[in-house]
Amino acid sequence: MTPDTTGGTATVEDTAAVRGAPAQPSAGPPTPRGRAEDGAPTGAQPTGDGAALRLLIAPVRGRLVAGAVCQALGSVAAVIPYICIGELALALLDPPVDRRRVWAVVTVAALALVARFVLIGAAGAISHIADADLSHHLRTRLAGHLGRLPLGWFGRRASGRVKTAVQDEVSALHTLVAHAANDFAGAAVTPVATLAYLFWVDWRLALVSMVPLVLFAAAYARITQGYGEQMRGYVGALGRINAAAVEFVRGIAVVKAFGQGRRAHARFLREADAFAEAFHDWTKPMLRPFALAMAAVSGPTMLLVLLGTGIGFVEAGWCEPVDLVPFLVLGIGLAGPLLNLEHSATSLQLARAAAGSLAGLLNTPTVPEPGTPRSPDGHRVELRGVTFGYDGRTPVLRGVDAVLEPGTVTALVGASGSGKSTLAGLLPRFADPDAGAVLIGGADVRDIPSDVLYGQVGFVLQDVGLPRVSLHDNIALARPGADRAQVVEAARAAHVHSVIEALPRGYDSVYGEDAHLSGGQAQRVTIARALLADTPVLVLDEATSWADPESEAAIQDALSRLAVGRTVLVIAHRLSSITGVDQILVLDDGRVVERGRHAELLAAGGRYARLWAARSVALPATADPDPLPSRPHAADPGPDATAPKE
């Protein structure tokens, strides 16, 4: 009765892998934009978990039926040897012994045994192959769908949600498809075949042998009242624990460093307590009827009922003692399959709840693809009255207008939380504006098919999220056909070639397995990827977090190379590095409050000038010597001036 409470191993890289890959074009029709940050489904739900389950297992339904039929026939064949034992007993205990009849019964029993093994083996093979196909199909579908979700969906809880779907929920379907469907067929057919025989032997004793079964059915009906609802709650709670555990594991370094153990894993403990309490409330009322149901159909109870009644029947002269033999051979085990039925029913409920949850995830709206696709004409980027808020209510960007001319560098500056990353993320469609539009080459990005868009817009972010594939494939992600020479050339330009070459398997080293890179090295891999992708529009997040000055200088130099000849939007964290850019947009609370070149903004004496002054006070003049990640100007010493040699 108790569902399996074990979960699989949490893989926190799931999201990173997805985040690192550009969104793929959607095959489906346009859908409304989803904002769910916590993994909650936002799309249309199927009419119920049962309907969701039918839809999900539709690709293997035929094989499921074939497996169940084999299992049912095998179960009938499995009953036959026991019937033969009863018949043998009748033949041997009722002299004179008919030897031909005895041998006939033995032959039938042997043939039935062979048939049983063949049929049940075939059922298992069919259902396991169907299950392998279904699991592969579902995981591929999930991966495809996750790749088309808006990047804004991949919030902190998404790892746990994805892990639950790909691992636990697909496994719940595995239990149903590979095991429970066949078990169901066997558990239903075995008692029916047995009872049919027993009724043929003596219908009155057969009726008596059914009494414990009826009691079991009544108790079981009581136990399973509201079972679907409870099981849904159970699956939901398990998902929340998974999400909380992944969240906790991700932050473990900070937790340990700052001794915030108890506070930091409070959410996990809360979810675990809530789960334990809900589980206790659910299972406690079941225990008594469950124990009664088990006792009613246990071997000793069946033996007592059949023997007691049988002796009464013999004393009353209604049957001979030998007539009791089939009941004692078959009747005692009559209820055994029903217990399997109970396990199968639990698997079915789990699978239904998992299917509902999976369908919810698969219905989460993907990035809508344009009805009438347009191609950009040139690389001029324009933001027209862009307003956006993550929750659809509180705007994070308010009426932003800006033009990024081709081949120029525009820097976004502003206080933390002013909306720089959010604004930059609109170019590669991490989200779409609530009002206004983002245009590239005169075309609204929403009208540009995603494969075309990602051929136009590249991005290098600090949160690099490299997928767990080889470094060659990481660099060639946007150009899978690129050969080793092209990949090496990009890596050299990004100052990461020597780092990769020093690894035991070089470019074939797998990130996170035999390639462990520092943050700065990983960012240079993403720069190499962007260089190879060679997109005319680039969104850059300026490096700030790498303490090692050599690494930082290498990154800045690589970014400078990357910026040449492209339309660049750079999120600037240090004002000293953007003094030479073509345009600076100063953001404050989601609005552009100033714009212009460094000198103009300083002369204007506004917010930028104050930020500059504050920075000058905060930092000694020599603390920030790096070059700009910007279009090189004639006076620039060239990218190699500050970079370590490759």
Ligand SMILES: Nc1ncnc2c1ncn2[C@@H]1O[C@H](COP(=O)(O)OP(=O)(O)OP(=O)(O)O)[C@@H](O)[C@H]1O
């Ligand atoms: N995924 C998200 N869901 C909800 N709110 C978000 C999300 N990302 C950012 N925000 C909020 O949007 C606002 C702008 O954030 P954003 O990251 O764009 O600012 P920023 O200027 O880039 O900050 P920083 O310099 O610290 O990176 C902040 O109030 C932030 O809390």
